Amino acid sequence: MRFIRLGDVIRAQRKGRFTVDQLSERAGVSSGLISQIERGKGNPSFKTMQRLAAALELPIGALFQNGAPPTAGVPSDPDGLNSTSLHGEQQMVVRRDARKKLVFPKESMVWELLTPDLNRTLEMLRAVVPADYDTREVPFVHQGEECVHIIRGKVEVHIGEQVFALDAGDTITYDATEPHWWRNRGGTEAEVISACTPPSF
Incomplete structure (x- = not known):
């Protein structure tokens, strides 16, 4: 690494x-x-x-x-999060054990990049969200659209003044130019997949 x-x-x-x-x-x-x-x-x-x-x-x-x-x-960037020199399979396939990770030990927060790098028109991330964690202090605001799918756990998504309570299997798509933030409303770790176009991370 x-x-x-x-x-x-x-x-x-x-x-x-x-x-x-x-x-x-x-x-x-x-x-x-x-x-x-x-x-x-x-x-x-x-x-x-x-x-x-x-x-x-x-x-x-x-x-x-x-x-x-x-x-x-x-x-960070173990194989080049921002690489422009990937070839063959590496340009298209991300193997489970080869995902690039950003880890924040203080909060047990983990982000994994599911697309090969950040130089794409589409970005997909997997996030492991600790119990009762939220991002309200600094809401996300960026260009484009974002789609979030809940793999496990209970997540509350705030978009502007609207609040959506999501459970495992639920998906939400929204205009990412609206301030938005997440809250893990369950007592256990949550896992989500986020897709953004254009990339925002």
């Missing part, structure tokens, strides 16, 4: 645009935590990454791009 130094990517995206204090104010993340992350000392949560990506006006996947020096740190 390849690791990237997440702090180097955040610093590169920030420099020339914002000071640490300015990014802190925009993201609602303390200056101290941003500095720790940039120095490779922090272990940011998924919610923190959402906030930083939104403040930098980037999809969260942009914070996990190739190109930073490899080091022990955040597991």
Whole structure:
């Protein structure tokens, strides 16, 4: 598995645009935590990454791009989430044991990329959502449409002012330009599949 130094990517995206204090104010993340992350000392949560990506006006996947020096740190891009050099089967097939993962240990949150890379017009992700977890602090807003299918568990999807309670086997499709967020309303882990066009991660 390849690791990237997440702090180097955040610093590169920030420099020339914002000071640490300015990014802190925009993201609602303390200056101290941003500095720790940039120095490779922090272990940011998924919610923190959402906030930083939104403040930098980037999809969260942009914070996990190739190109930073490899080091022990955040597991990401093991075979190239953003690869443009896949050939043959790799261009079309993702084997179960070869899925690319983004793991956030603090929250037991796991995202798996089901499409070969992020350079597609369609993106599919599998998410394992911890019990009682929600993303209301930083609602998702992005271009295009999103379709979410519940594999197991009970998930509440908020789209603007509307609320939809979904159970295993249910699917919802919506305009992703509306602020939206999820809540695991069950007492156990939930598993969902999300498809977006164009890619939003």
